[in-house]
Amino acid sequence: MKPFENFRGIVLPLDRANVDTDAIIPKQFLKSIARTGFGPNLFDEWRYLDQGEPGQDCSGRPLNPDFVLNDPKYAGANILLTRRNFGCGSSREHAPWALADHGFRVLIAPSFADIFHQNAIKNGLLPIVLDEEIVDELFELATGDEPLTIDVDLHNLKLDAEGRGTIEIDIDPFHHHCLIHGLDDIGLTLTHADDIAAYEQRRAAEAPWLFG
Amino acid sequence: MATPRTLYDKIWDAHVVRTDEHGTSLMYIDRQLVHEVTSPQAFEGLRLAGREPRWPEANLAVPDHNVPTTDRHLGIADPISRLQVETLEANCREFGIQLFDMGDKRQGIVHVVGPEEGFTQPGMTIVCGDSHTSTHGAFGALAFGVGTSEVEHVLATQCLLQKKSKSMLVSVDGELGRGVTAKDIVLAIIGEIGTAGGTGHVIEYAGDAIRALSMEGRMTVCNMSIEAGARAGIIGIDEKTVEYVRGRPMAPQGELFEQAAEYWLGLNSDPGAEYDRVVHIDAASIRPQVTWGTSPEMVLPVDGAVPDPAEIADPVKAGSYRHALAYMGLEPGTPLAQIALDKVFIGSCTNGRIEDLRAAAEVARGRKVASSIKLAMVVPGSGLVKEQAEAEGLDKVFLEAGFEWREPGCSMCLAMNADRLEPGERCASTSNRNFEGRQGQGGRTHLVSPAMAAAAAIHGRFVDVREV
Numbered sequence: 001m002k003p004f005e006n007f008r009g010i011v012l013p014l015d016r017a018n019v020d021t022d023a024i025i026p027k028q029f030l031k032s033i034a035r036t037g038f039g040p041n042l043f044d045e046w047r048y049l050d051q052g053e054p055g056q057d058c059s060g061r062p063l064n065p066d067f068v069l070n071d072p073k074y075a076g077a078n079i080l081l082t083r084r085n086f087g088c089g090s091s092r093e094h095a096p097w098a099l100a101d102h103g104f105r106v107l108i109a110p111s112f113a114d115i116f117h118q119n120a121i122k123n124g125l126l127p128i129v130l131d132e133e134i135v136d137e138l139f140e141l142a143t144g145d146e147p148l149t150i151d152v153d154l155h156n157l158k159l160d161a162e163g164r165g166t167i168e169i170d171i172d173p174f175h176h177h178c179l180i181h182g183l184d185d186i187g188l189t190l191t192h193a194d195d196i197a198a199y200e201q202r203r204a205a206e207a208p209w210l211f212g
Numbered sequence: 213m214a215t216p217r218t219l220y221d222k223i224w225d226a227h228v229v230r231t232d233e234h235g236t237s238l239m240y241i242d243r244q245l246v247h248e249v250t251s252p253q254a255f256e257g258l259r260l261a262g263r264e265p266r267w268p269e270a271n272l273a274v275p276d277h278n279v280p281t282t283d284r285h286l287g288i289a290d291p292i293s294r295l296q297v298e299t300l301e302a303n304c305r306e307f308g309i310q311l312f313d314m315g316d317k318r319q320g321i322v323h324v325v326g327p328e329e330g331f332t333q334p335g336m337t338i339v340c341g342d343s344h345t346s347t348h349g350a351f352g353a354l355a356f357g358v359g360t361s362e363v364e365h366v367l368a369t370q371c372l373l374q375k376k377s378k379s380m381l382v383s384v385d386g387e388l389g390r391g392v393t394a395k396d397i398v399l400a401i402i403g404e405i406g407t408a409g410g411t412g413h414v415i416e417y418a419g420d421a422i423r424a425l426s427m428e429g430r431m432t433v434c435n436m437s438i439e440a441g442a443r444a445g446i447i448g449i450d451e452k453t454v455e456y457v458r459g460r461p462m463a464p465q466g467e468l469f470e471q472a473a474e475y476w477l478g479l480n481s482d483p484g485a486e487y488d489r490v491v492h493i494d495a496a497s498i499r500p501q502v503t504w505g506t507s508p509e510m511v512l513p514v515d516g517a518v519p520d521p522a523e524i525a526d527p528v529k530a531g532s533y534r535h536a537l538a539y540m541g542l543e544p545g546t547p548l549a550q551i552a553l554d555k556v557f558i559g560s561c562t563n564g565r566i567e568d569l570r571a572a573a574e575v576a577r578g579r580k581v582a583s584s585i586k587l588a589m590v591v592p593g594s595g596l597v598k599e600q601a602e603a604e605g606l607d608k609v610f611l612e613a614g615f616e617w618r619e620p621g622c623s624m625c626l627a628m629n630a631d632r633l634e635p636g637e638r639c640a641s642t643s644n645r646n647f648e649g650r651q652g653q654g655g656r657t658h659l660v661s662p663a664m665a666a667a668a669a670i671h672g673r674f675v676d677v678r679e680v
Binding site: 016017028030034045051083085088096122123195206207208 | 226229230232234235236238240242249250252253256257261263266277278290292293295299333335336342343345356358359360361362364365368369370371373375407408411412441442443464468469471472475507528529532535626628635647648653
């Protein structure tokens with residue numbers, strides 16, 4: 001995983017609550033055995049007017065003009081602003097893969113579903129939880145005539161939103177550490193192999209049927 | 213005296229390998245279930261890093277999402293689906309992981325197979341790259357869904373990095389009415405606490421109505437914990453739990469089983485243990501449930517009517533209701549019992565077990581599927597469930613009534629195989645998610661219990677199963 005770098009980005013406002021992972025990346029694209037290439041099928045059923053199939057070239061597909069992702073005003077947006085409980089439903093990591101593959105680097109919402117949140121962090125995608133009132137304000141700004149830009153400073157835990165000023169963000173310290181250093185947490189865990197072996201020995205004495 | 217602990221506290225404490233300065237723990241994982249959709253990239257990750265599974269025997273793999281439910285002997289027609297299943301087979305061979313392949317009669321949905329084989333045991337930590345792993349909590353195990361990176365992490369290290377969740381007790385007090393099932397309990401709970409109500413929590417289900425459920429019923433309740441936002445649901449261990457596990461192929465045997473059973477029964481929540489949130493539900497007040505929208509929280513009793521977004525004060529929620537009604541093609545005020553259906557699906561990790569098929573067959577026995585129903589299908593949760601149902605003659609009951617009797621798999625719960633809804637088709641489904649497009653692009657899903665689904669097939673619309 002690459003270390004998370006601070007950046008200035010454009011906000012895409014997706015004004016829906018409970019956006020589920022089936023909507024983020026529909027099931028037919030989960031047949032892939034690769035980790036990349038999901039971007040063109042991000043929000044497939046909302047984004048296109050036809051039915052998407054895996055392996056299809058999406059460049060000529062009819063776009064849904066009413067879906068915000070297709071609004072030219074937000075071209076190049078890499079910060080997704082959305083409503084509560086984003087990423088609910090299935091545990092498919094294809095959801096953050098698709099968001100990252102499309103170019104999103106930050107997600108802002110009043111809340112995220114637990115498994116999705118975990119999967120996002122593992123892929124260097126930063127989920128930021130903000131109070132509902134602040135999210136409302138950002139929606140107001142992001143849906144104006146000009147797109148909203150935000151400076152994301154993960155190192156100092158703050159956002160600077162144009163027209164709104166500084167917003168402090170709160171991230172789990174371990175997640176913060178992993179994101180800014182781009183850590184591979186399997187490698188990290190393997191440094192504790194002795195602790196794991198000691199645990200197994202202890203546990204086998206207490207609950208031998210687990211290791212039978 | 214020691215502080216009273218919950219079942220979750222006890223399992224957590226027994227599985228912490230170490231805790232770092234940030235309060236993140238390395239948690240030991242006892243078992244992992246593996247299926248074809250969320251594992252290929254995990255195995256590829258191991259290969260790229262030159263890593264081996266730490267404990268191959270702690271994993272059990274079975275293809276379920278992509279498998280066809282008809283003409284099994286012909287294999288998988290869709291080449292992309294076929295490649296994914298073949299990739300699972302190749303990975304299991306390469307890394308020494310036990311696999312029940314498509315031709316094995318033990319093949320089925322991971323969450324049906326694990327308990328059936330005794331792979332799932334009380335007190336364990338169990339994960340799978342699938343959100344419905346919460347099912348296994350019915351055994352008093354801490355079981356939750358993980359993403360593919362975590363599947364790889366568990367393969368490589370037998371551990372996961374975790375922070376302890378908050379705890380919620382949902383007590384379903386008193387006795388259920390006739391015709392009301394585990395599915396109705398869990399839908400009613402989701403209706404009450406909302407689809408994000410359990411976020412950040414492990415839900416422990418308790419109360420007389422939960423104790424009275426069979427293991428199958430408890431699995432149905434725990435299965436849909438994720439639909440309430442909780443990664444894990446858990447139920448205390450009792451004699452029913454122990455007797456269900458006893459004698460199963462992968463369960464401990466003989467003296468070791470007795471030792472295990474004594475340990476398991478000691479894991480239950482202590483009297484006076486504290487929860488971050490407690491919810492009480494009166495079992496007698498629960499009626500057969502039907503979802504009307506595109507989130508499992510959009511649910512009402514069958515005698516209810518489609519709600520009016522104009523009466524919802526919260527603008528975000530009102531917006532969700534409007535989207536849902538437009539997608540579902542429903543008008544506010546329509547009685548749920550007037551909603552006509554095109555298809556009926558009985559199956560899934562929520563309701564694809566023997567008890568579910570018995571309940572549906574009881575309603576279907578001697579009756580006919582309405583002529584307006586294009587397809588009514590029954591998909592057993594596993595090959596062993598299918599075998600048992602056939603031994604009881606349930607297949608004949610369904611076939612005579614006009615249902616199709618299929619091979620086991622996830623099927624139209626998520627429509628990754630050929631079983632799916634066409635745009636605009638409306639389905640009564642015993643599965644777990646009514647999300648847009650879940651059962652096929654443009655498809656409209658209503659979640660119900662197996663008995664309610666069978667009754668809907670017979671009448672061509674929703675009916676109150678208590679009046680059938």
